[in-house]
Amino acid sequence: MKSFLLTIVILITAQNNLYSQASGRVELFAHLDKRHGGNNTFYSGCWGWTNPVDNREYGIIGCINGTSIIDVTNSDSVKEVAFIAGPSSGWREAKTWSHYAYVVVDASPGADSGVHIIDLSQLPDTAMLVKRFNYNRNGDNIRRSHEIFIDENGIMYLLGSQNWGNSGVIMFSLADPINPQYVGEYQPEYIHDAFARNDTLFAAAIYGTGIYIVDVHNKANPNHFATIQYPNAGTHNVWTTDDGRYLFSTDEIGQTAKTLKAWDITNLPAYSMTDEYTPNPAAIVHNVMIRGKYAYISWYTQGLVIADISDPTNITTVGTYDSYPGADGGYNGAWGIYAFESGKAIISDRQTGTYICTIAPTTPNQVLLVSPANRSLVTDSLVTFTWRASTPSVSSYWLEYSTDSAFSNSIIDSTISDTIKTIELTNQNYYWRVKAKNNDGWGPFSIIWNFHFPIVGVNETEIVENIFQLLQNYPNPFNPQTTLSFIATQNSVVTLKVFNILGEEVATLLNNKFVFKGVHTYVFDGRHLESGIYFTHLTAGTNIQIQKIVLQK
Numbered sequence: 001m002k003s004f005l006l007t008i009v010i011l012i013t014a015q016n017n018l019y020s021q022a023s024g025r026v027e028l029f030a031h032l033d034k035r036h037g038g039n040n041t042f043y044s045g046c047w048g049w050t051n052p053v054d055n056r057e058y059g060i061i062g063c064i065n066g067t068s069i070i071d072v073t074n075s076d077s078v079k080e081v082a083f084i085a086g087p088s089s090g091w092r093e094a095k096t097w098s099h100y101a102y103v104v105v106d107a108s109p110g111a112d113s114g115v116h117i118i119d120l121s122q123l124p125d126t127a128m129l130v131k132r133f134n135y136n137r138n139g140d141n142i143r144r145s146h147e148i149f150i151d152e153n154g155i156m157y158l159l160g161s162q163n164w165g166n167s168g169v170i171m172f173s174l175a176d177p178i179n180p181q182y183v184g185e186y187q188p189e190y191i192h193d194a195f196a197r198n199d200t201l202f203a204a205a206i207y208g209t210g211i212y213i214v215d216v217h218n219k220a221n222p223n224h225f226a227t228i229q230y231p232n233a234g235t236h237n238v239w240t241t242d243d244g245r246y247l248f249s250t251d252e253i254g255q256t257a258k259t260l261k262a263w264d265i266t267n268l269p270a271y272s273m274t275d276e277y278t279p280n281p282a283a284i285v286h287n288v289m290i291r292g293k294y295a296y297i298s299w300y301t302q303g304l305v306i307a308d309i310s311d312p313t314n315i316t317t318v319g320t321y322d323s324y325p326g327a328d329g330g331y332n333g334a335w336g337i338y339a340f341e342s343g344k345a346i347i348s349d350r351q352t353g354t355y356i357c358t359i360a361p362t363t364p365n366q367v368l369l370v371s372p373a374n375r376s377l378v379t380d381s382l383v384t385f386t387w388r389a390s391t392p393s394v395s396s397y398w399l400e401y402s403t404d405s406a407f408s409n410s411i412i413d414s415t416i417s418d419t420i421k422t423i424e425l426t427n428q429n430y431y432w433r434v435k436a437k438n439n440d441g442w443g444p445f446s447i448i449w450n451f452h453f454p455i456v457g458v459n460e461t462e463i464v465e466n467i468f469q470l471l472q473n474y475p476n477p478f479n480p481q482t483t484l485s486f487i488a489t490q491n492s493v494v495t496l497k498v499f500n501i502l503g504e505e506v507a508t509l510l511n512n513k514f515v516f517k518g519v520h521t522y523v524f525d526g527r528h529l530e531s532g533i534y535f536t537h538l539t540a541g542t543n544i545q546i547q548k549i550v551l552q553k
Contacts, residue, residue: 024319025360030078033353037064045093046336046348059346062092072356082127095150097174109143140164151196184219193237204235226269232256239290246312250285258284262312277315282328291339298334304347323349364390364436364443372451384422390436401432427453470538470545477552480527495539526551
């Protein structure tokens with residue numbers, strides 16, 4: 001029975017790994033599938049909120065029969081902490097202002113329609129629906145809206161309101177958060193989604209027009225001053241960079257490519273497309289949110305996509321997380337997207353639930369030291385330290401040396417831009433190490449090397465050297481290849497093997513092989529192995545060193 005159950009678990013895990021898979025620098029933080037109604041689809045939009053009191057983070061998830069609020073602060077305790085029932089619909093979107101969430105539903109109007117205003121201040125204990133806000137004017141009402149946006153000034157924009165004018169944009173002030181006040185509207189045609197910053201509105205006209213750009217300093221009299229147009233536009237949503245120089249748009253429908261498009265809007269009303277991006281031409285893009293140099297995108301059957309937009313003329317993939325088990329194409333999979341300031345990103349997959357992901361930092365690799373060699377004798381008081389250049393993209397190096405191995409009285413230079421540094425030292429025993437830095441922080445220290453000046457009465461040839469040092473593989477985790485490295489401090493006969501977690505040998509890279517003193521690297525290919533934890537064993541005589549490596553397919 002135990003073997004049978006183990007087989008079931010393995011099969012389920014293997015099936016899940018076929019689609020729930022991270023690539024690049026994107027890593028899964030947690031997953032929750034807490035359904036409230038639905039048949040083939042269970043979720044729609046999502047948003048996030050960080051409590052300024054305790055910095056706990058919450059996902060606000062649109063379900064079929066209401067709004068789910070989940071605590072996503074810690075990976076081992078992600079859970080639903082509140083559920084607010086609402087009209088049954090496959091279209092539910094939310095945004096936040098102060099400690100309130102504002103939820104709209106694109107469903108046939110009923111007594112429970114309008115904007116649901118939810119008080120989040122008592123989380124994680126509870127969240128409360130404080131008002132179902134509706135507004136009527138001249139026979140129009142806001143019981144049914146497709147999307148919502150709230151800008152940095154507390155202006156709420158209702159979008160695609162089916163029972164109001166041309167279903168364009170309606171603006172409300174949230175100066176009183178539970179009593180929104182109508183301040184104006186912009187009604188050129190149906191507006192599917194919008195983004196606003198610095199009193200400039202970017203409105204996505206999904207049915208072919210493109211993107212309206214509108215000055216809304218005077219909400220009662222909006223001033224349209226530009227339109228970004230392109231053939232067969234199906235503009236679903238838009239977002240600008242923090243500096244407002246570039247606009248990013250997604251195309252969900254129409255004959256245009258279903259891509260992320262970047263626009264230079266520095267000199268409006270003039271504009272130009274600077275790049276067009278897709279990680280998968282077979283999948284349809286949905287929503288984009290910009291935070292810093294990253295675009296966070298829900299890309300339907302492709303799942304979560306994170307792209308580096310620091311160069312808007314050359315958008316590159318940071319990583320993806322495939323949340324959907326079916327084939328590419330169509331409108332299943334990842335719908336909503338939200339990126340927290342902490343670096344977490346959440347997507348709501350229509351079929352499989354909420355995924356919380358993070359971006360793995362790309363700090364530099366461990367530095368390999370060159371000279372003075374370990375355990376070497378130095379006779380010149382001007383000592384030149386050298387090491388190999390680390391990757392990726394190093395901005396500076398940290399050289400640290402000390403007369404004790406604990407570095408309790410160390411001297412540090414953390415501003416070195418090259419891989420060489422000459423220092424005048426006195427006749428003592430020294431330990432030294434180096435690490436590298438880039439925009440993501442400091443990488444790990446090198447192994448510690450030691451050198452010394454001549455000591456009276458000691459035969460220097462009698463000093464015993466360490467035989468080797470096994471370094472951490474890179475990359476780790478890896479798929480399917482990784483580089484294994486070790487340093488031999490003298491000519492040696494070594495064996496390098498890889499074992500699985502059961503202690504079974506899965507690969508032999510060196511078998512009693514003679515190697516010269518120096519750095520040795522070997523590529524290990526795990527394409528024939530299952531995902532999991534493995535161990536590299538480096539043996540020389542009776543000495544052995546072990547490193548854990550992770551294969552993640």
